[in-house]
Structures are given as C-alpha cells and as structure tokens.
Amino acid sequence: MKILVHSGFHKTGTTSVQKMLVHNRARLERHIRFLTKPGMIGACEAARAYSVSRHPADLTEFASEIAAVFEEVDTSDPRPLILSSEDLSGHMPGRRGLTSYDAAPLLMKAIANTAEAAFAERPDLIFYYSTRTSDDWLRSCYAQHLRAIRMTMTFGEYRSQYAESADLDAIINRVRDTVGPYKVVSAPLEEAGARPIGPLATIMDALEMPGRARRHLDILPPANVSMPEELLDAMLLANRSDLSDSEVSKAKSEARRIWLTGDL
Structure with a gap:
C-alpha cells in the first residue's frame, strides 16, 4: 500500500493543505484517504514530547501511537493514505527551547520502522515536506510565536537567534539519509501556492494522482495569512x-x- 507522510514544516502551507483535504473529502475519497491531526492526536502529541525530551521512552511511545494508527488502516483498500500533520516532526523551533527540527529524522525513521512491522507487505512510503524561503519562514514563525506564546523578542532578535532553524533543506536531507531507501520529496510554498489547487497539488504530484482526482475541487483561500x-x-x-x-x-x-x- 502507498502511504504519504506530510509532516511539515510548520508555516509552509500545511494548514491550507489540511483544510483543502477536509473540505473536499466527498470529492477526494474516491481517489485517496487521509488523516489529519484530529485523527492521530496521540501520535502528534508523542512526537512533540519527543522533540523536547529526546528520551528513548518518548520515541517508543511515538512508535506505539503510530502503530495504533496503522492498526486501523484497511489494507484491502487500494487508495493511497495521506498522514498530514506538521506536529509529526515535533514542536516548531522557538518552542520549548528548540532551535531546529533535528528530531524529525528519528521520528520519520520510527514511522518507517513501524510501518514495516505493521503491514504484511512492505509499504510504499513517501515522506513529503513543504518548505519556504528562509526570511519569509522566519517571519511567519515569529508572528505565530507572538500570537501563541509570550515571546518578547523583536523580529530582528528572533531572526538572529533562530537563523539556523530556517535551513529546512538540511533537515530534509537528514530525513532522506535516515529513512532510505524510502522516497523523500519536497516543494517550496512559493511555487506550490501558485498552482491551481494550491499546495495540495504537490502532494497529488507525489502520489501520481491523475487529473480527474484534481478536478472540481473547491478552492479555499490561504489559511493563516500574514x-x-x-x-x-x-x-x-x-x-x-x-x-x-x-x-x-x-x-x-x-x-x-x-x-x-x-x-x-
């Protein structure tokens, strides 16, 4: 079976993808099936916990939660499965003392190992990440922190302190090294956002979905605008x-x- 794991990054159009999936469920369900955060809360919370603690027990708990997700998957269903939540890569840098997504490679490896153990036949796994130019991404993360937590830094101070966190391609390369031979693909939001169905288009590309799966979808405005x-x-x-x-x-x-x- 084919499984695409869309696990980030935060502030790269992930919410727009998830809203498009949910809003167009009736039209898409003939071609794909998907879970967003509400369908795998335990796994998302465990990923966030591990990204902070880096304790092996928390990684084991994450694998257990992912196994519980896979236990509910109907392997006789030929439709590809999408797991979409940026929290699968842990907390956003800037939270809980984190300065990067360096927990993501081990979290993705745990997903790969768990999938291999959960299914009788080796799954066709694809790990997909959306990205964004460094300054735009840092600015969007900063705005999110200002809104969600009591951050007191100016943007200039934040950009200086968290500049390295914006090297999203470096994390993707580490994921690629960690989960090989499974495929890891990525696309910048600046390109994906200009597509007719927005960032969802690059996921459909990764799944090699035919044109008929993309037609007649309701197009939603971008979520979480600046x-x-x-x-x-x-x-x-x-x-x-x-x-x-x-x-x-x-x-x-x-x-x-x-x-x-x-x-x-």
Whole structure:
C-alpha cells in the first residue's frame, strides 16, 4: 500500500493543505484517504514530547501511537493514505527551547520502522515536506510565536537567534539519509501556492494522482495569512506588558479581532 507522510514544516502551507483535504473529502475519497491531526492526536502529541525530551521512552511511545494508527488502516483498500500533520516532526523551533527540527529524522525513521512491522507487505512510503524561503519562514514563525506564546523578542532578535532553524533543506536531507531507501520529496510554498489547487497539488504530484482526482475541487483561500506589522507590534507590546498571562491572551485576541474586522 502507498502511504504519504506530510509532516511539515510548520508555516509552509500545511494548514491550507489540511483544510483543502477536509473540505473536499466527498470529492477526494474516491481517489485517496487521509488523516489529519484530529485523527492521530496521540501520535502528534508523542512526537512533540519527543522533540523536547529526546528520551528513548518518548520515541517508543511515538512508535506505539503510530502503530495504533496503522492498526486501523484497511489494507484491502487500494487508495493511497495521506498522514498530514506538521506536529509529526515535533514542536516548531522557538518552542520549548528548540532551535531546529533535528528530531524529525528519528521520528520519520520510527514511522518507517513501524510501518514495516505493521503491514504484511512492505509499504510504499513517501515522506513529503513543504518548505519556504528562509526570511519569509522566519517571519511567519515569529508572528505565530507572538500570537501563541509570550515571546518578547523583536523580529530582528528572533531572526538572529533562530537563523539556523530556517535551513529546512538540511533537515530534509537528514530525513532522506535516515529513512532510505524510502522516497523523500519536497516543494517550496512559493511555487506550490501558485498552482491551481494550491499546495495540495504537490502532494497529488507525489502520489501520481491523475487529473480527474484534481478536478472540481473547491478552492479555499490561504489559511493563516500574514498579519500586518501594526498587529504584530500590538501583540509584542502585550507580551512585554505587566499584565497577567490571561490578560495578555485576551488583549491579543482583541487586537486580532479588531484586525479581522478591518478596524485596526
């Protein structure tokens, strides 16, 4: 059976892919089947835990959660299976003290080993990563951190401290070395986003899906679009304030609500 693991990276159009899959499920289900994070929460949480601890027991727990996912797979179904969640590669750099995705190669190797043990016949595994130009990716990650956690660095400070984390191709090469002989493919968001069905197109390419599988899909606008500098400044100001964490969260939510309604 063919399985494509779309495990990142964060802020490279992954949410857009997942929303397209879910929204077009009825049209796509004749050709593919898929699981996103809600269908494999245990595996995603275990991957994030291992990316922080690097403890062998957490990697074993991740493999166990992936095995549980594979136990539910109908091997008589000829449709390829997509597993899509950026959390399968662990936490985004900038969280929990992480400065790169260097847990990803071992997590992908655990998926490969578990798949080989789970299925009677060796699966046709494809590991797919979407990428993005360094500065755009760092800026998008920074905005996400400002929104989600109490980050107090300026973008310049963040870019300086986390510059090496943006070498996504280096991580992909390490994944390729680790999971060989399985195929590892990647595509930049800047190219994929311009395709008629957006970043989903490169996944369909990797699965060698025919044109009929791509027709008549509802095209959704890009998810998690960039926030303006004014909103980022407001969030940074809230993060640096003396307000409590709950008050900061409310302040940032209100600033974002005002932006979304066009009043910022």
